[in-house]
Amino acid sequence: MPELPEVETVTRQLSAVIADKIVQKVTVFKSKSWVGEVVKVEGQQIKEVSRRSKIIRLRFADNLNILIHLKMSGQLIFVDGQTRVGGGHPTADWTNHLPSKHTRVMFKFTDGTQLFFNDQRIFGWMKVMNDEEVAQEFALLAPDANSSEITLPYFAEKIAKRNVPIKQLIMDNQVIAGVGNIYACDALNLARISPLRPAASLSPVEQKKLLESIQTVIALGIQKGGATVHGKYVHVTGMSGHYQEVLRVYGRKGEPCPNCGAPIQKIKLAGRGTFFCPNCQV
DNA sequence: TTAACTGTTGATAC
DNA sequence: AGTATCAACAGTTA
Numbered sequence: 001m002p003e004l005p006e007v008e009t010v011t012r013q014l015s016a017v018i019a020d021k022i023v024q025k026v027t028v029f030k031s032k033s034w035v036g037e038v039v040k041v042e043g044q045q046i047k048e049v050s051r052r053s054k055i056i057r058l059r060f061a062d063n064l065n066i067l068i069h070l071k072m073s074g075q076l077i078f079v080d081g082q083t084r085v086g087g088g089h090p091t092a093d094w095t096n097h098l099p100s101k102h103t104r105v106m107f108k109f110t111d112g113t114q115l116f117f118n119d120q121r122i123f124g125w126m127k128v129m130n131d132e133e134v135a136q137e138f139a140l141l142a143p144d145a146n147s148s149e150i151t152l153p154y155f156a157e158k159i160a161k162r163n164v165p166i167k168q169l170i171m172d173n174q175v176i177a178g179v180g181n182i183y184a185c186d187a188l189n190l191a192r193i194s195p196l197r198p199a200a201s202l203s204p205v206e207q208k209k210l211l212e213s214i215q216t217v218i219a220l221g222i223q224k225g226g227a228t229v230h231g232k233y234v235h236v237t238g239m240s241g242h243y244q245e246v247l248r249v250y251g252r253k254g255e256p257c258p259n260c261g262a263p264i265q266k267i268k269l270a271g272r273g274t275f276f277c278p279n280c281q282v
Numbered sequence: 283t284t285a286a287c288t289g290t291t292g293a294t295a296c
Numbered sequence: 297a298g299t300a301t302c303a304a305c306a307g308t309t310a
Binding site for chain 2: 002003006054069070071072073121123124171173180181182227229230232233250272273
Binding site: 119168230270 | 300304
């Protein structure tokens with residue numbers, strides 16, 4: 001999916017265009033993509049759009065919310081017929097032909113604007129929840145990677161006694177929330193730490209360097225509007241992000257390491273494609 | 283053609 | 297508990 005920076009970008013853009021709008025009609029094309037009763041949200045006004053980890057929250061009045069997880073291939077595309085967010089025009093023609101065959105849920109607002117939830121792989125979801133259910137869902141998560149709650153003592157304690165490879169741990173939402181495969185690979189390269197290292201083997205200096213590196217790449221990802229890698233993740237306008245232009249190692253097998261110039265290697269770790277520099281990431 | 287790959291994360295089994 | 301594997305799905309790439 002979209003990892004924290006991508007979801008943060010979508011959340012900010014969405015907030016700018018759909019806050020205060022009133023849902024007129026929700027059309028569910030794929031029942032698996034929607035959990036809850038459509039009638040609960042029809043006629044309701046969106047009060048706030050926010051994000052926790054990789055989950056987007058649409059908050060309505062009266063104890064009503066929709067949580068959205070984009071998983072691997074979800075997109076939220078806002079269309080108002082003429083102008084689009086940021087005044088830009090979507091690069092892809094498909095934004096002019098919505099709903100598409102990948103549109104799973106469609107919102108129509110009372111002012112005639114529309115929001116499309118497209119999700120090729122159908123892993124993503126939208127769930128209608130009350131405030132308590134939202135709180136329960138969020139309580140399962142560690143603090144967000146870009147939150148001040150992730151302190152060095154917290155991080156060090158979380159990874160101290162674990163034998164799993166460090167990359168696996170920094171992608172664990174119960175350890176630090178929002179870091180996925182792309183930013184995990186890049187953070188480890190920036191910290192010059194091998195993804196294979198058992199978490200407990202990191203020295204205090206390495207723990208500090210890794211946490212700072214995670215915070216750095218996540219912040220850069222947000223600043224760049226997220227990474228559009230295989231045309232999957234896009235902004236609510238259909239436009240691409242820019243982090244893919246500054247990727248350190250992710251997807252760059254054979255290319256020179258930004259630290260030392262040695263060729264980047266790709267391995268499989270815990271079932272996930274993992275890019276790193278075997279020369280300087282030790 | 284077939285197999286393996288893909289940005290997530292849950293359920294399951296040891 | 298901590299860890300490893302697989303499944304959910306559809307499409308692309310080797």
